[in-house]
Amino acid sequence: MLCALAGCRTDPDPSAQSPVELTVVPGSSAVSTSAAAAGIAPTSASSAALSPLSAAASSTVSATSLAGFDYANGTRLPDKAILSLGNATFKPGASVAYVPVTLDRESPNTVIVRIITVNGADATKLVSGKNYTTVDTIVIFRPGDPLRRTVAVPIITAVQGQQFSIKLREAPWGATQGVATATITADANQAATTAQTGTFRAPRTFAPTGTLQYDMVKGSTRWSDQGSPNMWSTSFPFGRTQTANGETGLYVDGWIYAGIEAPLRYTDQGLVMHTQVLANPITYDGVSYRYGSIVLNARNLLAAQVGYGQYEWVAKMPNRRGSWPAFWLVATSGWPPEIDVYEGFGYQSYWDFDRHIGATIHGGSDGVRSFQRGTVIQAEQAYGLSGFSQGFHSYAVDIQRDYITWFVDGKETYQSVNPFQGFRWYPIMDVAVKTDGAYTDGSGDMIVSRFRTYVSP
Structure with a gap:
């Protein structure tokens, strides 16, 4: 999520060969x-005090x-x-x-x-x-x-x-x-x-090539504050806020904060990740919060972690101005590196939830980001893909030793060489809130109907 955990998130501007x-x-x-x-x-897991891009060696x-x-x-x-x-x-x-x-x-x-x-x-x-x-x-x-x-x-x-x-x-x-x-x-x-x-090279089509290791299904999906080997966490390692990103929401959990709207619930469509205007502000670390964000973090959920393999989400995106949905991966050894599979920059005026997609990688070590590289794509014009807040679409990433490849609805949308050899990854899915406004237009919910992890040798 563009080093959200580190507070150094940078806003975007908007092999077979054949003769062709x-x-x-x-x-x-x-x-x-x-x-x-x-x-x-493509997001991050260290401390809210982590520093931005290193000014050291190039x-x-x-x-x-x-x-x-x-x-x-x-x-x-x-x-x-x-x-x-x-x-x-x-x-x-x-x-x-x-x-x-x-x-x-x-x-x-x-x-x-x-x-x-x-x-x-x-x-x-x-x-x-x-x-x-x-x-x-x-x-x-x-x-x-x-x-x-x-x-x-x-x-x-x-x-x-x-x-x-x-x-x-x-x-x-x-x-x-x-x-x-x-x-x-x-x-x-x-x-x-x-x-x-x-x-x-023609664009790839997504197909799992590894062994199914984790499948998020209603009957067995659990979460708690810190998570466990078989539970998602509803927090980050450093707490429940990401103020260094300019976020204004508190990542809430219905078991911890009584009286709020359910931030996580299953419906016939899937797992609803609900953001909200809090009826009664909540004070956290001495700061009063009016908005509720939501995160599921797999830092302790071992079955959802892979080194090389594929992650695939099927989800319906929010379209509320000020919402910031994301699917991202962080190294189990600590941030960075980071891989952002999808981000929706709903706090940016140009962002169109139905047409834009974002993907990024972040490199570095010991809490210092040394590079980031990625793209925001007008997917309707580039790939004929649209309607991401109107219905369910798949978002996938394939991490192999040579390349990292991103897909939406099975179509390759981006690829990068893989500079992260030997790292193991855990997934995060969240909807952040970054606004001081009413936060009432459209929907602030992301609905996840499927999430799977496949491991490759």
Whole structure:
């Protein structure tokens, strides 16, 4: 949960290979493929006093290749690649122009970028609808993919010297922004920019590959203040608040605080994790709290812990402004590292619970975070996924020795090299509250209909 336990949470801004064509086409969500390909092969638990990003030695290191990189026991990660757009030319009379999108080095993680065409200027301008067809699309680079792609822009009509532009809608997710605008020119005297062809990995589909180790079902799911080898905990190791995150809610337990609305209850839909405005404020550590948050923490629930394997939740998200739902993993040896499987930043004005998803990893040691890397994705545009507060959707992560891969509704949404070799993980699911407002719109409840843990060798 972006090092929530440490109080150093950082808000976001919004291997089989097959031959494919790497051209992004208008209206597509990513990259068109000419052949199907099989696939290869996020929160924290220490103390509220843990410190933020270390200002010591650099934790990300430039590298042209990931082979042999020293992750220093989860404290270092290669630098982000730099993504740039390139100028392009096409012949007058051509029906399409190809615009290059490039990375300057191998990326350790998925890179996602939104690109849109822009009309030209002055007398040489080309205009959308008259001279070319608008392109507003997403380009995705996955780890191991070629470093150059092309975006195809349909041309209607153009004469010598006319031009238009293409630009990044915002900084790329998972990469550093390089050249953000490129010019596309009709030029009979220059060689036309060609479509990129090559190989790249198709997105994986989630399927458990390990042995089922834990299945959260109504009849056997238990919780208590501190938890046990067969119980979830309703608190964190350091207590029931995360004020360093700016949170305003107290993580409540109905067995401890009498008279509150039930923060946990089973219905026909699943386990309801209920946040609330407290009818009577509760004082904790000398501070009065008006809001009730909820957490289930598996730091002592041994069956839910794995080193390598998969975690899968099926849940319906809240949509209340100020709610902060999350599924995350923390190392049993202490925070960091951390893997955020899903986060919903409902306290941010831009956040759309039905379209946005977030995933992050945090590295470091001894309570000091040395890096974080992740993404917030407009999942409807990128993957055709939406409605996360309207119905139940699956959120999964696959932790293997080479890569960590995230999935929503079985579709791969993000991947990172795994810098955390030999760590064991425990899961946390929670809905935090971060608001000073009424906190009454929509629903503040997350309903979990399934949670399973699979262990791999």
